[in-house]
Every structure is written in structure tokens, then in C-alpha cells.
Amino acid sequence: MIKVEIDGKACEAPQGSTILDIAKANGIDIPTLCYDPRLSPYGACRLCLVEVEGARALLPACYAKADDGMVIQTTNEKLERIRKTLVELLVSDHPMECQGCSKSGRCELQRLADKYGVTESTFTGEVHEYDLHRENPFVMRDYNKCIMCGRCIRICREVQGIGVYDFINRGFKAVPGTPYDKPMQETPCEFCGQCISTCPTGAIKARPYEDRGRVAALDMLRNACAYFKMPEEDMMKALGLEGWVTRTTCAYCGCGCQLDIHVIDNKIVEITSPLMVGSGQGNLCVKGRFGYDFVSSSERLTKPLIRKKGKFEEAEWDEALDLVAKKLSETKKKSCPDSIGVFSSARATNEDNYLVQKFARAVIGTNNVDHCARL
């Protein structure tokens, strides 16, 4: 353990902790933009710069490891002035059309602009005018809103192990992009939407939610949340909308990623994953994030079907189960138990899967049990 002093407060932390880790653990807020706890530190946005006694320069709290005995200041006039300048610089190249942006209310730049009282920048000059990338059904990229934090690049490389993105160009013209600016469907992208989950602004957004026709309601809702600084659920109640956020476990595979399912008017409008919670730590795959159409699909089976004269016909559960039992008993008697295999699903619960294998082994008498845990 090491001992450091942050803003006059004595703190203890394990060796190897960054200054930001220790500050967070001790309830001290240091603003960040390029930081995401799921990723390796980057030190690019410079908002988390802190003053360390005896250091030659200001250090990025997200990157710098704390040494025993360090005396750290996270806020003073100079640091706050620098932070305000940085926010002003970012805002000077950002379309401040928060009202029409679905990230409003959750946008990290908006939050900082709010904190530092920056409504429009004192610096005027060239502003980027990139074309919108809407070439695939999942991910929409609007680099006019990009703040170059590199989080999309890092999450794709470090967490997903793919590396669809990197920066292209230099200086003011530097921007994230795909190789040769190819559409994402021509890259190894799996459309997991992890870049969407980490983007601090509205630069990368999910298109499925946008196309749901409910985006306007959601936008309005979030703008109102941002304006009144109210949690989403409270706002929904206040507006008389029937909506809620449900924390649940993803049912697609055995990983157990945690989901927050955002529902308005009994329809799912978005799925997110809480950061650093559960086994997924806030990471989701394409199915967990986007694969929820089935919930309210009109094609969803709600009754068993029995094939009669080559055609499926709706039946009652008793009739269907009797038929299955009869056929299994016949097959077992006619051939042998091992002529039957049981195939279960990762989408079922552990308890259901236990019962399935028990049924296979104890009732039918076979070890032919498998399940589709390879999603």
C-alpha cells in the first residue's frame, strides 16, 4: 500500500494505482473525456491534468501512477483555467446542437461544457464538415461531433481484439476512420456496438434505436432529463410516459452480461450495459446489444405447433406434450435410449438446463446431451 495526499486528504491505495484510481476511490472528482475504466489509459484529452509537488510538468491523472508520499492537487486556479480552455477548444469545433442530439443528457462534453459554463467558444475558426457515415444498419458515425478521445479505437482493439478503426490524417485534420475509409461492412467489424458504448459524445450512435420511430420521444426525454437534471425514470413518470429501465442478465449465452433495458410504452428502445458491473464489465456483443427484436415480434411462437398432414397447426400444451412423450417412449422402445439426443439452449436458465440433462440421463437414459453455448 502507498500513502498519498490528494487535495489535502490523506489517501491509501495499492501500489500501481493511478492518481485517478485513488481520487475516484476517495470521492474526489477529476474531469475526464478519454478515460474509460474498460480501457488502457491514454492521456490525450488533458482534462485530468493534476499538479504533483516536485514534478516538472502537470501529469495526466488517468495515466500517471501514484508514488508513495506524492502530494497532489486536483484543482486550483491554473488547472481550472486550463480545463476551461480545453473545453472551449473542443466546443470551438463541435456543433453545439444538443437539442437535436440523442446523446444529449448523457454526453460527457455537454456535461463539462455545463460545468465550466461554456455555451459558445471564445475561439472561432474552421469547423469540420464531415459527411455522415450511415452505410450500415447498426453504427452511424458523425465525426463532426468527434473529440478525438480515441476510445472507439481502443475498445475495438483492446477489448474486441479487432481493430476496425485508427486515426487518419494529422493535425486539425486528424480523425478516426476505417482502413481506406471503407464502409464498416467491408471491414472485419462485427457490429458489436462497443464503440457506441464508449463514445463520450454523439459521434458514434446506434442506428437500430434511431430507426425505431421512437427516437424523437427518447431525444425529448433525454433533453428534458439533461435540462432538469432528473433521472430518466423520474422524468418518464413526470411526463406521464409509461417507461422504465430494467436491469437484467443477457439471455443469449452463458457469460452473464448485465443489461439495462430501456422501455417506453412497453417497447424496448435501447439496450445498454452498466459499466464495470457483472461479468461483462459493461461490454456487450452484437446480439446482446441489438438482438431484442424477438421480444415484441409478431412471429414469436406463443402456442405449440403440431404437424398434421404436413402442416403446422396450433395445439394445446397437454396435447403437444402427450405427443412428445409418446414419440420418445416409442423411439426408446423400438431402437435404444442412445438413438435419442437432447439439445438444449444457452438461452434457457441454468436450472432448466440442469433439468434437461437430468431428463436425458435419468428418464431417457442417454448421455447424448449438448447445448448451443457457442453463440
Place this chain on the structure above:
Amino acid sequence: MSDNGNGHRYKVVLGYGTCGIAAGATAVKDALEEEVKKGSYDVDLDIAGCMGLCFIEPVVEIFDRQGGSVVYGDITAKKVPQLLEEHVGKGQVIEDWVVKKSEDPEACEGDFLANQLRVVLRNCGKINPESIEEYIQIGGYEAAKKALTSMTPEEVIDEVSTSGIRGRGGAGFPTGTKWGFARKSPGEEKYLICNADEGDPGAFMDRSVLEGDPHSVLEGMILAGFAIGARQGYIYCRAEYPLALKRLDIAIEECHQKGFLGEGIFGTDWSFEVKVKKGAGAFVCGEETAMMASIEGQRGMPNPRPPFPATHGLWGKPTNINNVETFAAIPWIIAEGGEKYAEIGTEKSKGTKVFCLAGKVRRTGLAEVPMGYTLRQVIFDVGGGIAEGREFKAVQMGGPSGGCLPAEKLDTQVDYDQITAAGAIIGSGGMIVADNRTCMVDLARYFLSFTQDESCGKCTPCRIGTKRMLEILERICEGKGEPEDIEKLQVLAGDIKDASLCALGGTAPNPVLTTLRYFKDEYEDHIFNHKCAAGSCPALITLRIDPETCTGCAACVKVCPTDAITGEKKEPHVIDAEACIRCKMCLSRCPSESIIAE
């Protein structure tokens, strides 16, 4: 070479570096070869790297058997037959073409060289860089052999520490101390990198050393590798230096043949390899963490320090990075002793430093002088003063990261601390001289446009901050500056310096800050009076012809792109201010200097 060794009466050596080639040395080389074949002269032909006489390239040096030599400048293919016939054939020196004679080194332009002290450039222009034999003949690889066979790594580091040499790449960190860190850093695997990613506008000393004397750099690296315990070295050289890369490849190959690189070098059990990594011409890759990222195959973007390369460098291993010039000085230090090196220079800045004289100085080229020379000595005694007899205005030191020093600072000693105190940096050693026709706002704008283009885009202050500073400067140069712009520049510059991730951003505002410090009146003149006193910013000047001096030669009429100049032959001409776009083409062509920009 004092002795040509082949028994020929004369040896003709052609300066064949990139600067010479750009000035037409290839045609001279062809002409020399053809003439020698044709005229059956008693002569031996050879090439050498750049001698540093950029102002008078192509350069040919003719040695006689007694060791005397004459350097000729501005040699063209046309002059070759006469040169050979007179000097080699008849033994008569062509006085008009002489740059320097060994019998009277200060005559002609010889004082350019006579006022220098050459340690790093000791072999540049003297030996054939594509021949290891010539390097060995003058004592090359003796220092490496001595160190590897009779010294411990610690003794090598001590010798370098004694010399007091500080890193010549720009930051001026004591080399011996740096090596000590890398030596002590735990780990079996260590790396050594030679930073040859020279990118400052107006700096070309690393290129000249690599083109003129690649073996001294390799020998320096062998010594450093041995000292810190690295068995693998990299030379990160920009791809825009094809001749340097070619000569490095030749030198590395020759070293392998001689057993100076590879397994068990100099008969010891030490092994050392050198790989050349070509850079794609990104200025930021001269920054050590960005350079390592580039060597690893990633986009060249810097990472915050700490951790420092000495502990977490290339591929996470302890790594030592030095500049070309530093490595080139090391063999001399080991051969002659650290104390001898420490005798040169000032108390805190030892040895010599190579400066690249560029801009409005009369003699552009490479100037290696002892630390402690004054700027005046470098620019006036070595550089010969300002071109075309104009007035000295400022010198931009240390490239885009450095600062601009005015005439009243000319007596500042060239020394890390004194130059820093004056507001500039020694940096890699670029000296861009400005005369009274140079607008300081425009100069600052130029350097900022360079750093803005070359910013990697990673951190906010450098990416957007320098862009906004540049936009303010562009506004001022266009006469659209606002009264609060000066303060805005100062505050923003301060925040960029404090908040940037690497030295590129951290030093980018320096040209603006120093010009604001020493030439604030020019900024004010632009903003409040809409005037550019230097007659440089097109939006703020008008051009007119002085009828008193105009000879009516019509040279200006021929170059004017908008036909704005009219007049009768041999009569004073006039410029139509409406049609003039102030490109100043006429200004550069007028033989009687009758065109006035104001």
C-alpha cells in the same frame, strides 16, 4: 585525404551529398569521369559527403601529393575541362574559383571553415562515405575496439559523463547520465535507438553526417550498445533521406563483412546488430515515444511520460535513444578522452555543436563551433553576415520548437542555458536568419502552420489550440487582427505549453511567444495600423517603383502574372495598384532594387 595512396599526382574529390547533388554534382561527376578518361590525366577521382559549404555547391577539392589542397566552389560540368586542364594538367590554381587553400586557410571564403572546430563533422567531406577502408585508415573503429576489448561498460559511461556531452537532439539531457539509467534499468533485453528523424525546417546536420560519415554514427552506436547492454540497435531515419539510407545500408553491410557488427564483434563475445527503420516523414516521430510506437508498427503518436524509455521503451523494454550528432561525437570522445572534449565549450555546455545556417545569411551551410561562441560569431564570422548586405533582424533558433532572438541578443553565448534564458532553445541546431525584409508575425505564422500540420492530433491543446493560434495569426497577417488578439495569443500559448502531451505541442507556441516578446511592435503595427513594416504580408502592402532608380529593363514586366506593370523601354515603369496581387515576383527580379514594398 592527404595521401591519395594510389601514386597518382592528384586526387580530385567531389562533394557528393544531397546538397551537392541538388546543386548539380551528378553532371559534374559525369564530366569529371569523362574528361579523366579522355585526357589521361594523372589523377584519382573520389567522392565525399557534404563539406558544409552549401552556399557554393557543387564543391571539388583537389589534393596534391604533398598533402596540400585547394577547394573550388560553384563548379559546373562546363567548368570541369578547364579545371582539370589548368590545375591537374598545368599545376596552375584557378584563383577566381577558389573557396579555400590549405596554404592560406582564411583567404577567400576559407574563414567559413577556419572559424569552425569540427569534431562531429571531422570526417564529413574528407572521406568517401561508401568506403569503410577510408574510415579505418583515419583511425575508424579504433575507439570501439579499444572499448570492447579493454574497457568495462561502466568505464565507457564514465568517459562519456566526463566529457559532459549533452544530447544533441534538442533537449540537451546529459548523455552519460542517460546511459547510466539505461544500464541500471533491470532487464536482459535492451534496445538502442538512433534518432535520425530530422524534421525541423532548416535543419540538415543529421542528414549531412549520415551521408558524409555513416561509420562514425555506427561506431558511436556500437559503443553505446556495449555501454548500456543493448544488443539490438535501430536507426530511425526518414524515408526522405534516400542517400543517407543508401549509405547507411552500405556501411552496415561493410561492418558485417569486417566483423564489427553481428556475433562476437572485435573478437569478443559481445554481439550487436543494427536495423534501419524508415520513417514516413512525420515530424512527430522525432519525439521518442512516438518514434518507438512507429518502430513497433503503430501510428506514430506519443505517449505520456513517465514511464520513461529508460525503463519502459521499445516493446516495453529499457531503451536508450540518442541523436545522430551525439552518436557521431562518441568515438572521438572515447578515442581522445572525455577530458579533452570537456576542455571545449562552456562550464555547463561542453564540446561543439553543429548549426545549420539557413535563411538570409550570406554563407549557408554547416557550422560546427565550440559551445560558448556568440551568435554574432556564428552568424557573422562563420556565416559571413547577412546576404545582399542587408540588416540583421533576428535568428530563429531550434526550429519550430525554438524561439526568435533579435539583434540585441547577438552577443548571447551559444550554450544550453544562455540560449534558453534568452527565450529560444539550441534544439537540433537550426539557425534561420531573418533580415529586415522578414515579417516576424509572418515568420511565427509559418512555424505554427508547420507544427499544426505536423501535430499528430492526439491531444486537445496541440490539435485544436495551435489551429486556433494559427487562425489568429493568419487574421493578423491579413490585416483583420483585433486588439484583444495579442492577449488571446499569450493566454492560449501558455495553456498549450502547460497542457500538451508531448514536446511538439509543448514548444509549438515558442516562436509566437518570442516574437511577441521581442517584436510586439510589429504585431501592433499589423493590428492597429494595418501595416507590415517589413513589406512582407501581401494584404498589408502596396508595391511601387522608384522612378529615380528604375532603368526600365522590363525584367519585372516579364514575371508579373497579372500584367500590372507598364512602361516604355529604358523609361521608369509603374505598377497599377488595382491589378497588382502583391506576389512580389517583380521584387525578386529587379536588378536595381527599384521596387519598394511598403
